[in-house]
Amino acid sequence: MDQDGNTLLCEASSRAIGVMPSPHKHKLSPISLVVGDTLYLLDSVPGADCAHSVEALKYSADRWFEHKWYWHSLPPPPFGSDYDHEVVEKEEEEEEDMRCPNRYGFQVYTVVGDSQVWISTEGGGTYSFDTANNMWSKAGKWALPFNGPVKYAPEHGLWFGFSSQGENGQFAASDLTAASTARPPVLKKVWDELAQPLPEWWVPMESYLHPLGASKFCIVRTFETPEEGWCWEKDGNMYNNVESFAVFTGVEVERGRRGALRMIKHKIK
Structure with a gap:
């Protein structure tokens, strides 16, 4: 899917590519x-209009006169029910019809169990969406102790991601099933080996975690290295030369004799 919502499906077995229907609405930050056999698309910054901020890509063999794949809109997150009215009134003065303020945007998200999507907001706690009945509920007033997407590793029964603590975000693990409405999840293990001080000219941009199965992960970090000084274009505009690159790190997580988690760091490229 590109930035305009144009969607393609790649059939890996036949090496065929087909045009798919576009979502009902463009997502600002998708x-x-x-979950199961369904792909869910959410807008992490819903904006003023929450309609179509959550959609699911579904398939129906009975749709003879339309595309058999279609997008189904689902209920938006219930952030509005948890507003502090004084805060909302102040925000509405600044921007009219602000039903979903950006302070309730989220960047931390994961799948829990067979049917739940968890998202952590910046100012409203953690919410759970049950895909079995398409209903939202509040998991707790706490936030998940991660940044970005969190991945479940069934071989350990734990969720892995980048810790919200520290500047560079350490690789960490947590048991989200141990959380309750009143008790937030805690990190069971944090590895500092991958959060070493960086050269001062390396500017960290994004971090990604890709599970490879069998307790193996690929950690991808992107950086920029701005060159000193400014350059001039022919039209007189200035720009700063920036080199962008990614660092790939292979790691493996295993348990010791007493069940303690241990990380094995493999190749860095």
Whole structure:
């Protein structure tokens, strides 16, 4: 899917590419999650209009006169029910019809169990969306102790991601099933080996975690290295030369004799 919502499906077995229907609405900052056999698309910054901020890509063999794949709109997150009215009134003065303020945007998200999507907001706690009945509920007033997407590793029964603590975000693990409405999840293990001080000219941009199965992960970090000084274009505009690059790190997580988690760091490229 490109920035305009144009969607393609790649059939890996036949090496065929087909045009797919576009979502009902363009997402300002989209994230995607797979729960069961359904792909869910959410806007992490819903904005003023929450309609179509959550959609699911579904398939129906009975749709003879339309595309058999279609987008189904689902209820938006219930952030509005948890507003502090004084804060909302102040925000509405600044921007009219602000039903979903950006302070309730989210960047931390994961799948829990067979049917739940969890998202952590910046100012309203953690919410759960049950894909079995398409209903939202509040998991707790706490936030998940991660940044970005969190991945479940069934071989350990734990969720892995980048810790919200520290500047560079350490690789960490947590048991989200141990959380309750009143008790937030805690990190069971944090590895500092991958959060070493960076050269001062390396500017960290994004971090990604890709599970490879069998307790193996690929950690991808992107950086920029601005060159000193400014350059001039022919039209007189100035720009700063920036080199962008990614660092790939392979890691493996295993348990010791007493069940303690241990990380094995492999190749860095």
